[in-house]
Amino acid sequence: MKRTVTLKNNYEFHRLYGKGKSFKTPALVLYVMKNRVGICRVGITTSKKIGNAVERSRCRRVIRAAYRELEPKITGNFDFVFVARSKTKYVKSTDLEKTMFDLFCQAGVISV
RNA sequence: CGAGUAAAUUGGGCAGUUGCGCUGUGUUUUACAGUGAGGAAAGUCCGGGCAUCAUACAGCAGGGUAACGGCUAACAGCCGCCGAGGGCGACCUUAGGGAAAGUGCAUAGAAAUAUACCGCCGGAUUUAUUUCGGUAAGGGUGGAAUGGCGAGGUAAGAGCUCACCGGCGUUGCAGAGAUGUAACGGCCAAGCAAACCCUAUCCGAUGCAACGUCAGCAGAAGUUGCCAGCUGGGCAGAUACUUCAAAAGACGGCUUCAGGUGCGCGGUAACGCGCAUCGCAGAUAGAUAAUUGCCUUAAACGACAGAACCCGGCUUACAGAUUUACUCGCUUU
């Protein structure tokens, strides 16, 4: 299995915030957009509103673990940006996997 | 049993399954093995290593430190000890050199190293005022007013004299020293130096986004630049350097050391020496997640909190638990 490709530059994030579709739950926000690169790319945002460094890196780990489980089910090439919210640090990765699955279904990324 | 003082430790452990970073082995895209956050990783407040600045040298400026002896690579750290202050006590706090080199200290007050406003006393003049001198007991001002209090003394007073206390100096003794103590001397020296300042002593600057190698690169303007706040001295110089614009990668630096643990010896201690043993993160948008079982436990889901070149300290944050030494009070024997 290849390593997950991540979004790194600021303009890529801003393109998704401006042009991508957004789907929200209390624990997670998702921005989706098609790309022409040929693979799926992911960016994770954890702002300083959430807490200190320990809480922010826990949010990143939980989101990354949930995405790793769902990545093989995705059909098509997309860019994703996940934004953590203040409730994310209290959620387990198995619970977040369910909410992420719902968001992917809303976005039409996963063919059921 | 109660109240307290000081110091130290811990921050659950073991195993399994899926998954992630790094290293090694096989191998060529998947296996196996090992390993994977802290006592503060934090704040970046001190000190050092390391690296660069073509030479890093000197002086000035600027900054740090400040009883004494030791430890240390070094330090504003630590240990011991002295003085001062606090506590019945165990013990705690302490930026703790110099105000007999100089400047400054608002307002009030007569006067803030300097005096005489009201007073008190004496002389002269004059006849109810003026002037000269003595004095620092009393008044008032202030944070601070010539060491404090009592007695003697005097025209009135005053360390003028004496006793006690406080401070200073000299000599003797004890100590490694700060200092302590005894005798003697004379009251001359008030406070503030985290105000300027003086004395002693230390400090070149910049920080791994330093710096090196490779790859890449496109130009335009300028002429002195380098070591920096200033000066001296020195070095390089068109194949150089500066500014603007553009481009932004890969590798090294990078983790084996002032390392950890145990034992012994020296030292009051900080710490040092010797022997044995262990290998213990190294990412580069940045790796630890999910779940199950057992054990210890009062409980373990629980605090504060995430390495980014590395060490020694300091400071700040911290749920709960444990241990040791000592003090005071009460009760019983």
Add this chain to the structure above:
RNA sequence: GGCGACAUAGCCAAGUGGUAAGGCGUGGGUCUGCAAAACCCUGAUCCCCAGUUCAAGUCUGGGUGUCGCCU
């Protein structure tokens, strides 16, 4: 990750250790038939906690927050 700067009234801000200047704005008043302009009055936990000092906005130490720079 590293290096630095700042915090004073609602806003902009000055400030040698000794009563915290000023401007805009708020509120009240004077003036006017009513307004505007003008004039007068009005208001501060000097970011927080300790220390030095007779006395801290200022000096020293610690903390909090905001902002800037690096390649």
